[in-house]
Amino acid sequence: MKRVLITSALPYINGIKHLGTLVGSMLPADVLARFSRARGHETLFICATDEHGTPTELAALEAGKDVRTFCDEQYALQKNACERFHLSFDHFGRSSSAQNRELTQHFARQLWKNGFLEVRTSKQVYSIGDGRFLPDRYVIGTCPHCGYDRARGDQCENCTRVLDPVDLINPRSAVSGSTEIDIRDSTHLFLKQSEFVPQLRAFIDSHRNDWPNLVTSIAYKWLDEGLQDRGITRDVEWGVPVPDDIGDGKLKGKVFYVWFDAPIEYIGATKEWADAINNNSWKTWWYGPESKDVTYYEFMGKDNVPFHTVGFPVTVMGSSEPWKLVDRLKGFNWLEYEGGKFSTSQHRGVFMDDALSLPLPVDYWRYWLMANAPESSDSNFTWEHFAGVINKDLNDVLGNFVNRVTKFCVARFEGRVPSEGEYGEEEKALCAELDQRIKAYTEFLEGLEFRKAMGELRAIWVAANEYITRAAPWTHFKTDRTRAAVGIRMGLNLVHLFGHLSWPVMPTAARAIHTAIQEAPSIIPWPDEPMAQFLDQLEPGQAINPPEVLFSKITDEQVGEWRMRFSGTAAI
């Protein structure tokens, strides 16, 4: 059997994520996972929280909690939000797990043994006031180029110049404001990425045709600009400790950089999954000949691309062990909010918990986000657009079709699948169109072209409305009951079809639609049969159960209220 391994970029632990994070990694990965399961592939869908690093330590400090407790709480929040969005992870792990610690240390030992790690001493910013080393961007001061007085140590936001923290005039800690800033030597491990350029280039070249242009162009850019060796350790507390046997004991107290251990957590979380169910198959997904039948998909926003096309592959290649590299890498652009950026600090835009707090089915979000995924360029969420799409596509085109067909069946055919008559030319033409559209829909999902896939799904709903208009059972019923019966039987079969086709993107609505016709399995299988067969499978005489109103519309008042509420400035 074909095996499909899917990972979503790990959401950082520091607070609930906004819709941009959802649309750029977790949600499309979920749609693929469901699609893959529906087709009968053995599927493993993995995600986790990315917990280590300075921002976590500082957020915990601010919250007055120890880091572990802070992460435990945030993990629970994020896991809950993901569940409520019906993200069907087989396992939602944590990069702070024992499994990840073990694997991260293992990879580091392999790299050290193979000579791909080097101990180097570099100058780091130390804040005496905070009693800790600070990442460059946590030092602020006056820009030596433009005089902007809140320039960050890595880059001036005002003149966009790249800076070194030692260049700042009047440097101070962004954490405490302390001006007691010291530059101290610190010893770190560097990963010799530069030695892997030919191998990486060959790797990227081999995926020119099956990765988005966005992804390969980012990867080539890094290679073309001259790949530098990268520090993979940090002077912080919260992380995977560097083992004593690496670096001749010179790295005592250091931890690995979060970007070193985070991708390894894809594997770590797989082991967490296996350990939790006492199953020792985790390695067959990742390692050696046993993983040959696995196709591995990664999903991420464009900011993550360098780490997945360069950093992580170097870790894997440098281990000289046969760990699996990604096969299909899907990258996304940004989702904007009402023409601007989502802002975590100003709480501008819709976050996962916000979306869940509104009286809207989760499937509204899932459908809109996939239909408007930022694939070829950044895309923009506006309440007006969201309401327009939901009201038209889900309420009018899909929901109303289910409603009109099932209601008519109850009114005129005793709520049972009518038995009279045979399918004719109209039905044959419909089947031919749907065969073609479903093929296209399937291929778009296989090709990870979600926006186009949703367009095709919508076109399928429209085709059903066109058919029922031509078949006009309400007209024929008065003079030719048999002809009306044929139209309604086809209509009911179409409703059943929608339960199948909509499941990967709208699991709850799909289940409700399917249940209108008959009980739904937990995984609603993909329709592989020709439509002439699939759309003629409901047993005549079988009772149906028209659902309560499937969807309801978003009102102008709601649009106005929510636009105000999430603007990030009006909220006081």
Place this chain on the structure above:
RNA sequence: GGCAGCGUAGCUCAGUGGUAGAGCAGGGGAAUCAUAAUCCCUUGGUCGGGGGUUCAAAUCCCUCCGCUGCUACCA
């Protein structure tokens, strides 16, 4: 500053050498099963500006303008 992506109808976007497309919105009509929901027809664009290559350019090349992102210690 450098690099990358983007710029196509009022809006959101497809289209990478061969007569400019879809959905929404707008206009007209049909139908009355249905959540006034649907279906049919239709208005609308010198494809960001300019130059070039070509029998032919939204598409390839040059240049300019605009927007966005990245620029390696935030993740």
